[in-house]
Amino acid sequence: MTQDKKFDGCSACHKMEAFSKISGREKQNLKLGIYGDVSKTIPSSRFYNDFKHSQDNDGFTSREPMDLQLDLGNICNSACIFCSPESSSTLGKEWEKLNFIEKSKVTGWTDDATVQKFCDEISTLNIKYIHFIGGETLLIPGFLKILQSLDKNTTVGFTVNATVWKDEVIEELEKFDNVHLGISVECFHKVNDFLRYPSKISNVERNIQRWMQVNDEWTISLRTTPTVFSIPYLYTVYTFALENDVFVESCNFLEQPEFLRPTILAKPQREESIQRLQEVADSIETINQSPNSNIRDKNNVKAILKHDIESYVKYLSEADSESFRVPEMKRFVETIGRSRNMDIRDYFEHYDKYFGL
Amino acid sequence: MNTMTNISDYNPSTTSISVNVKYEEIGGIKYRITGTGTQNILEPVVIRIDILDKDYHAPESAILVTSITIDDIELVPSYIQYFDYDNDHDYKDPTTYLGFNGSWILDTKIPFYRWYHTASGYGWMFE
Numbered sequence: 001m002t003q004d005k006k007f008d009g010c011s012a013c014h015k016m017e018a019f020s021k022i023s024g025r026e027k028q029n030l031k032l033g034i035y036g037d038v039s040k041t042i043p044s045s046r047f048y049n050d051f052k053h054s055q056d057n058d059g060f061t062s063r064e065p066m067d068l069q070l071d072l073g074n075i076c077n078s079a080c081i082f083c084s085p086e087s088s089s090t091l092g093k094e095w096e097k098l099n100f101i102e103k104s105k106v107t108g109w110t111d112d113a114t115v116q117k118f119c120d121e122i123s124t125l126n127i128k129y130i131h132f133i134g135g136e137t138l139l140i141p142g143f144l145k146i147l148q149s150l151d152k153n154t155t156v157g158f159t160v161n162a163t164v165w166k167d168e169v170i171e172e173l174e175k176f177d178n179v180h181l182g183i184s185v186e187c188f189h190k191v192n193d194f195l196r197y198p199s200k201i202s203n204v205e206r207n208i209q210r211w212m213q214v215n216d217e218w219t220i221s222l223r224t225t226p227t228v229f230s231i232p233y234l235y236t237v238y239t240f241a242l243e244n245d246v247f248v249e250s251c252n253f254l255e256q257p258e259f260l261r262p263t264i265l266a267k268p269q270r271e272e273s274i275q276r277l278q279e280v281a282d283s284i285e286t287i288n289q290s291p292n293s294n295i296r297d298k299n300n301v302k303a304i305l306k307h308d309i310e311s312y313v314k315y316l317s318e319a320d321s322e323s324f325r326v327p328e329m330k331r332f333v334e335t336i337g338r339s340r341n342m343d344i345r346d347y348f349e350h351y352d353k354y355f356g357l
Numbered sequence: 358m359n360t361m362t363n364i365s366d367y368n369p370s371t372t373s374i375s376v377n378v379k380y381e382e383i384g385g386i387k388y389r390i391t392g393t394g395t396q397n398i399l400e401p402v403v404i405r406i407d408i409l410d411k412d413y414h415a416p417e418s419a420i421l422v423t424s425i426t427i428d429d430i431e432l433v434p435s436y437i438q439y440f441d442y443d444n445d446h447d448y449k450d451p452t453t454y455l456g457f458n459g460s461w462i463l464d465t466k467i468p469f470y471r472w473y474h475t476a477s478g479y480g481w482m483f484e
Binding site: 030031032033035037039040041042043044045046047048051052055066067128294296297299300 | 363364365367368369372374398399428429468469470471474478479480481482483484
């Protein structure tokens, strides 16, 4: 890093930045006061001496953690086709049956004793932000107990799949001053049912509405993982977000599985998606640009949405086609479809037109 | 694209910022401007314009601030609400038209780029 070389591990962020999408790297830097002209903001950062210490000590730091991303394990009731067994136990079972993997595993560490040990240790730290990932957080044993152990000043972030509701967890979440809630949805179209099996978009939408009514102070983001099948309908997510004043967020442009990337579409096939997205972007009247990486600025929702939509337009317009991956996609989707008694053509009307019979 | 940083390339003790104020004099008016020029990046920015001994019976006179830049960042008009206008007419609204005796001050109290992060709504910064 100090030799000004790129790490493969950072490639997802670099790819996002190349298409003007705000990356995780930029978001984390912003929390340290680094933005814009880094030749000025790095020496201004209150963490400058910590960076220097870390550089001089093989990457080690003397600081305690402040910002945690906590993987609670893979217990999940969904089997989203773009997910992996590491993040979904249900998908793992299916992949085992299909011989995609040898043996599925339920992973996690949230047994009572370990959770208690974790809670004891975390109480000694000054944690500012803790983001939970799974699995489906609401289904994971220990999530509630960890929440109960946290100080109300801690900002809590987590993502749900909008198929589960647990009153006792939601009541506990109400104690926190700041909650960042991510709600996973790919699009408001029936293809969401194929992508996020076995959820039904009508139920998901109802639950999203329910979540939005819990607490006006919460920061809510619709979390998407755009794939070749959802990209023509991605505009529906932004339309919903605009109507409901919530954010849209995705971790990156899809890396794995490669054969589900939107870029397996040839460029002419992307035109309709581009046009729909551009129409939504053009409908947003805002004097604010999205000038920074704070994608949760509630005073700037429209500008942030516009910026995000335009990054997808740029991505679809400019990213090279990976249509050579289509045969692999078809084998996968048709195998998964047979396993679930679902035919992608019933959910994605462009299938034969885009990919041939 | 330069995406990785060698921290040793940066040194707070030798990095500076440049504060520039542009303005128009309206009528004959006595004033004093301080806090412009080059300063160390970790020093708080204190820009101060004092209007002195204005005679309110004389023809209209004032200082009209048209631009304040810190490095390449323009503060007029988006950040003028952060200037404190202490004057003898108790006029408190954000303005760049300084027509009363008194002082118009921006005091960031912290290094400029940390202040700008907060003033721009860039979200929270770790302590």
